[in-house]
Amino acid sequence: xxxxxxxxxxxxxxxxxxxxxxxxxxxxxxxxxxxxxxxxxxxxxxxxxxxxxxxxxxxxxxxxxxxxxxxxxxxxxxxxxxxxxxxxxxxxxxxxxxxxxxxxxxxxxxxxxxx
Amino acid sequence: xxxxxxxxxxxxxxxxxxxxxxxxxxxxxxxxxxxxxxxxxxxxxxxxxxxxxxxxxxxxxxxxxxxxxxxxxxxxxxxxxxxxxxxxxxxxxxxxxxxxxxxxxxxxxxxx
Numbered sequence: 595x596x597x598x599x600x601x602x603x604x605x606x607x608x609x610x611x612x613x614x615x616x617x618x619x620x621x622x623x624x625x626x627x628x629x630x631x632x633x634x635x636x637x638x639x640x641x642x643x644x645x646x647x648x649x650x651x652x653x654x655x656x657x658x659x660x661x662x663x664x665x666x667x668x669x670x671x672x673x674x675x676x677x678x679x680x681x682x683x684x685x686x687x688x689x690x691x692x693x694x695x696x697x698x699x700x701x702x703x704x705x706x707x708x709x
Numbered sequence: 710x711x712x713x714x715x716x717x718x719x720x721x722x723x724x725x726x727x728x729x730x731x732x733x734x735x736x737x738x739x740x741x742x743x744x745x746x747x748x749x750x751x752x753x754x755x756x757x758x759x760x761x762x763x764x765x766x767x768x769x770x771x772x773x774x775x776x777x778x779x780x781x782x783x784x785x786x787x788x789x790x791x792x793x794x795x796x797x798x799x800x801x802x803x804x805x806x807x808x809x810x811x812x813x814x815x816x817x818x819x820x821x
Contacts, residue, residue, distance in 0.1 A: 625807060634718075636799065636813040637753075644807065684752060694741040694803040695760045700752040 597621070598701035600685050606707045607675050615670040615704050617685035625688045626668040627652075627698065628660060630681040637684065643668055675708045682706070711736040713800050715812035722790050723820050730785040730815050732800030740802040742783040744774055747797045747814075756798070759783065770794070792821045 601616045619626065624645045629637040629652075639652030643662040657679060659671045668687075672679055683704045688696040716731040734740060741760040745753040757768025764776040774785045783800060800812040 627809075634813060637811040639809070686753075688807070690807070694739070694805040694807060695758070696803075696807075697743055697755045697758055698745075698753075698801075698809060700745075700754070702752045 598685055598687060598699060600683075600701035600704050602704060603702070604705040604707075606709060607672075609675055609677060609708055611675050613672045613675055613706070615672075615683055615685075615706070617668045617670070617701060618666050619668075619685075619687045619699075620666065621687060621689070621699065622665060623687035623689045623699070624665070625690065626662065627686040627688075628658070628668070628670045629684045629686060630654065631684060631703070632681050640670065640683075675706075677708045680706060680708045711740070711802055711804065711808065711810040713802055713810050713812035715798075715800055715815050717815045718813070719816045719818070721818045721820065724792055725789045726819075728785070728787040728790045728794070728817070730798055730800075730817070732783045732785065732812060733781050734783065734800075734802045734810075735781060736802060736804070739805055741805070742774075742776060743801045743803065744768065744772070744783075744785050745799045745801060745811075747799065749796065753799060756785070790817070790819050792819045795819045 598619045627642045628640040641660040643649045685701040686698040712735045714733045743758045744756040746756045747753045759766045767773045797814045803809045
């Protein structure tokens with residue numbers, strides 16, 4: 595079934611540790627996104643990539659980095675995790691960054707707890 | 710800058726009641742409008758979308774939304790809710806440059 599796969603599903607991480615959240619899509623979508631979802635705050639964009647080889651910062655990029663080496667993969671790295679990064683992380687994609695009509699397709703999310 | 714406001718944070722209804730969730734947006738240019746639904750423990754899924762044409766759009770599971778340009782609104786409606794509609798609902802805009810903005814979400818609880 596075509597879609598977005600995120601791994602891991604959940605993770606408990608000690609503060610200060612490095613962590614990479616994986617995201618893979620098989621829909622050949624150009625644009626990919628990382629959001630965090632926190633209670634009462636909705637979804638906030640962390641980083642995005644309009645096409646392979648390019649990335650950009652969203653609303654809340656501090657403490658996170660991304661790479662887009664190819665169309666399918668868009669990993670999110672926390673270099674040194676802090677408790678405020680405890681959240682549910684969603685990866686999303688759309689088939690065109692420059693067309694607002696395309697909806698976002700979301701992965702199942704990664705629940706991250708930083709202790 | 711875009712913003713999306715969802716006025717109801719938590720709505721509780723009995724089965725068969727009618728639903729209307731408010732969504733207002735602010736943006737000076739052309740926007741495309743979406744409603745997403747997130748069932749408990751699941752990811753967001755597209756419910757319906759509007760970008761042109763008939764301002765009354767129909768989505769999955771009996772949902773519909775009306776775009777009122779003069780009011781900058783895109784309210785979600787359903788004539789008769791079911792217990793299975795219990796979920797969180799997000800209104801979102803997307804510019805033609807591809808920038809998406811989400812509202813804070815409305816949690817709907819339907820009592821059987």
